[in-house]
Amino acid sequence: MAGHDVVVIGAGNAGVSLAARLLRIGAKDVAVVAPDRPHLFRPLLNYVAGGQATMSELTRTTASVLPDCTWVRDRAVAVHPAEREVELAGGGRIGYQDLVLAPGLEEDLGAVPGLEQAMAAGWSSTAHLESQATAVWDAVESMSRGRAVFTLPPEPSPCGGTALKPLFLACDRWRRRGVLGDLDVHLVTPFTGVLGLPFVDHRLDAHLRELGVTVHRESRVTAVDHRERTVTLDGPSATVLHDVDQAFVVPPYRGQEWLAPLARAGASGQVDVDPETMAHRSVPRVWSLGDAAALDTRPSGGALRRQVELLADNIARSRLGQPLRRYDGYTIVPVTVDRHRLLLAEFDRTGAKAPTTGLVDLSVPRRALWLFDRFVEPVLYFQALLRGRLIP
Ligand SMILES: Cc1cc2nc3c(=O)[nH]c(=O)nc-3n(C[C@H](O)[C@H](O)[C@H](O)COP(=O)(O)OP(=O)(O)OC[C@H]3O[C@@H](n4cnc5c(N)ncnc54)[C@H](O)[C@@H]3O)c2cc1C
Numbered sequence: 001m002a003g004h005d006v007v008v009i010g011a012g013n014a015g016v017s018l019a020a021r022l023l024r025i026g027a028k029d030v031a032v033v034a035p036d037r038p039h040l041f042r043p044l045l046n047y048v049a050g051g052q053a054t055m056s057e058l059t060r061t062t063a064s065v066l067p068d069c070t071w072v073r074d075r076a077v078a079v080h081p082a083e084r085e086v087e088l089a090g091g092g093r094i095g096y097q098d099l100v101l102a103p104g105l106e107e108d109l110g111a112v113p114g115l116e117q118a119m120a121a122g123w124s125s126t127a128h129l130e131s132q133a134t135a136v137w138d139a140v141e142s143m144s145r146g147r148a149v150f151t152l153p154p155e156p157s158p159c160g161g162t163a164l165k166p167l168f169l170a171c172d173r174w175r176r177r178g179v180l181g182d183l184d185v186h187l188v189t190p191f192t193g194v195l196g197l198p199f200v201d202h203r204l205d206a207h208l209r210e211l212g213v214t215v216h217r218e219s220r221v222t223a224v225d226h227r228e229r230t231v232t233l234d235g236p237s238a239t240v241l242h243d244v245d246q247a248f249v250v251p252p253y254r255g256q257e258w259l260a261p262l263a264r265a266g267a268s269g270q271v272d273v274d275p276e277t278m279a280h281r282s283v284p285r286v287w288s289l290g291d292a293a294a295l296d297t298r299p300s301g302g303a304l305r306r307q308v309e310l311l312a313d314n315i316a317r318s319r320l321g322q323p324l325r326r327y328d329g330y331t332i333v334p335v336t337v338d339r340h341r342l343l344l345a346e347f348d349r350t351g352a353k354a355p356t357t358g359l360v361d362l363s364v365p366r367r368a369l370w371l372f373d374r375f376v377e378p379v380l381y382f383q384a385l386l387r388g389r390l391i392p
Helices: 012-022 044-049 116-122 130-142 159-176 198-211 257-262 301-320 368-382
Strands: 002-009 030-033 069-073 075-080 086-090 093-100 146-151 184-190 214-216 220-225 231-235 239-241 244-248 286-288 331-340 341-345
Touching: 002 012, 012 030, 012 301, 044 086, 044 130, 044 159, 044 368, 075 093, 075 257, 086 286, 093 301, 116 220, 130 159, 159 184, 159 198, 159 244, 159 301, 159 331, 198 301, 198 331, 198 341, 286 301, 331 368, 341 368
Parallel strands: 002 030, 002 093, 030 069, 093 286, 146 184, 146 244, 184 214
Antiparallel strands: 075 086, 086 093, 220 231, 231 239, 331 341
């Protein structure tokens, strides 16, 4: 069993940024456990689904994004806290002084009967699955009339609110093609309002009304049937949407099964950390961040900016016996309201607006924000965030 000072599980946004940050603040021996799969800048998936980006723009090799650390090319399958070891799919074990769990969430297609078959049949697609992002735009381009259903997933989900982007980009496209009036567009949201965030919901509501979108609030998809072309909703009233031509359904998400012994009780399956310090509540020297962690806030890449800096610092502080720093749950949801304007919802774990600047109100749709989100963010992500550099 080889032991490392810090072992990080996962080489997504959280794992790579944290490993890089730890090295930047002086850690000497960091190992990242991750399979050799492409690394994606996933926010761009919505722009692929909206016809504004290509898959190659968001895809890199894991080797090219990892910092100068040990890369264990394998999947973690169990944690053995008593021995301070992680078990690997390949059969080996790896020891740690501190362990950071960052394997993200996994989609639960089985939770919605019929969804997997509907996706295989091409009747349903979503930007949230990398294999389907281009199919969303193809479906949008193929529609000139009929009924389209878009959904926001229940929480926790990887920045689920951004599933509004493909809806608004599709409506913009249909309007420019002169077919929007022949389309019956529905949005299914688990929240009251649109995102459950009053400081942006009134604006999003106005845009949806103007586009003629029917909103099903406090509702979730419980089944789909591509042969019958139905989408069944559970909400204030049980509803079945008939004659659906395309169902853009984002699946529900959950924490990974192998983490169950370290997960918080309840349905989410996320790692049971103190949401403020990110330290596991009962297992010493185990930490978690990113989508995998039960941080009582909505997961997002934007949230990771604060989490990464704070967790790297907290690991160092815990070793020195210093008080740990506290994360306020800051997170974001960027939403395009048309092809050239975007608003940014920034909020804390209570849902209260938490702006990073007082100079301009970022929750108002602006062209500059769309330009930033679409073109500047990917550069910052690859050049700074994944390299452990801080961005305020
Ligand atoms: C369509 C879409 C749009 C989004 N848009 C935005 C946006 O506009 N703004 C924003 O801030 N956020 C957005 N997000 C959310 C953002 O991408 C996630 O919050 C972020 O990627 C979370 O990073 P993570 O490292 O925690 O998880 P992930 O990105 O899921 O990475 C987890 C990594 O762990 C690896 N892994 C999994 N299991 C194991 C295992 N057992 N052992 C080892 N490795 C494992 C995986 O291969 C993966 O590389 C979006 C997400 C999606 C899907």
